[in-house]
Amino acid sequence: MxxxxxxxxxxxxxxxxxxxxxxxxxxxxxxxxxxxxxxxxxxxxxxxxxxxxxxxxxxxxxxxxxxxxxxxxxxxxxxxxxxTAPGPITSTNNPLDVALQGDGYLAVETRDGQKFTRNGHLTLDLDRQIVDVNGLPVLDEQDNPLTVPQNAGAITITADGMVSSSQGQIGRLKVVRFEREQFMKELGGGLYTADEEPRPAPNTKVIQGAVEDSNVQSVVEMTQMIEISRQYANNQKIIDAEHERQRNAITKLSRLS
CATH class of the missing domain: 1.20.5 (Single alpha-helices involved in coiled-coils or other helix-helix interfaces)
Known part of the structure; x- marks a missing residue:
């Protein structure tokens, strides 16, 4: 036995x-x-x-x-x-740019259905549709692309998201929110998707001629990087010391045998 x-x-x-x-x-x-x-x-x-x-x-x-x-x-x-804390808002003087002050998201149309973004750096495409940085059409409350007519003149966007020109109203930006914002999946290019149904975001204010910057603080990230490097080095020392301990133990045991 x-x-x-x-x-x-x-x-x-x-x-x-x-x-x-x-x-x-x-x-x-x-x-x-x-x-x-x-x-x-x-x-x-x-x-x-x-x-x-x-x-x-x-x-x-x-x-x-x-x-x-x-x-x-x-x-x-x-x-x-x-x-999900908001980043600082910077003025761009571009009348199509919008910053969202609150927990809302803009809705855009993709081949796979609606996706959502807070990147409000918007432009006009060749069809005069308002598009995001990925070239995706920005949607209004009826889920239609917002199209600016020819010779529309100056464009204004109010705090509630209404887009207008000298020729009249174009449409209201579809601004939505999600109860479980942390569960939204990041797709890249500033786009997100969610399993839950979007809800209206009446408390989100639309600011024309501005964009929301990143909320990354370089000093904090550099400090994190230094701390991680130190922890990694300390763990390597532990591994080296443990390896040396085992090597010495094996050497001593071999002599006894």
């Missing part, structure tokens, strides 16, 4: 010896992905309406195979939290 149990005991001991390295590696892996998020924040520091993101972590309990250890505590990143 002792002969049959001994190999499993040795295997268990070897696995237990490796556990500290596995734990440190799990933290390093999470730190690497956290660094990617911070780098993406910095890259979008000048992107209109971009919202900075943060990694979310939890303790992951795993039971190693062939060991008497019940559970080992690992580090796991399980999602990205988007900071």
């Amino acid at each position: 002792a002969t049959g149990a001994e190999p499993r005991t040795l295997e268990a001991r070897a696995t237990i010896m490796e556990n500290p390295i596995y734990i440190a590696l799990s933290r390093q892996d999470a730190l690497r992905r956290q660094m990617d998020v911070v780098a993406n924040n910095l890259a979008n520091m000048t992107t209109p309406s971009y919202k900075n993101q943060r990694m979310m972590f939890l303790e992951y309990l795993a039971k190693p195979a062939a060991t008497p250890v019940e559970k080992v505590s690992m580090v796991q990143d399980y999602g990205v939290l988007r900071n």
